[in-house]
Amino acid sequence: MARARTGRKTARTVDTPSQRPAPTAADVARRAYELYEARGGAPGADLDDWLQAERELNAVQRDEVTAADAPNGALVDRVTPSEGVAAS
Numbered sequence: 059m060a061r062a063r064t065g066r067k068t069a070r071t072v073d074t075p076s077q078r079p080a081p082t083a084a085d086v087a088r089r090a091y092e093l094y095e096a097r098g099g100a101p102g103a104d105l106d107d108w109l110q111a112e113r114e115l116n117a118v119q120r121d122e123v124t125a126a127d128a129p130n131g132a133l134v135d136r137v138t139p140s141e142g143v144a145a146s
Contacts, residue, residue: 081115089115 089111090104097103 081112081119085115086111 086108090107093107093110094104097107
């Protein structure tokens with residue numbers, strides 16, 4: 059005998075941005091290398107590339123968390139530390 063469907067949905071685990079781990083060293087290294095190549099491969103700025111890559115990847119993660127927390131998909135203004143004004 060077949061079971062009747064009750065219409066209930068099975069709970070699923072959702073990977074929310076706040077549950078995602080911080081960027082790994084491999085992620086940062088990959089992005090830093092992209093920055094190095096974009097500069098034409100000139101030596102001497104490896105630390106700058108690494109720090110820029112960390113800032114970019116952490117900003118992406120913060121933006122994902124902020125957007126996920128916004129009510130009803132509302133747009134969220136971001137303030138960049140260097141500008142001190144809302145970015146759009």
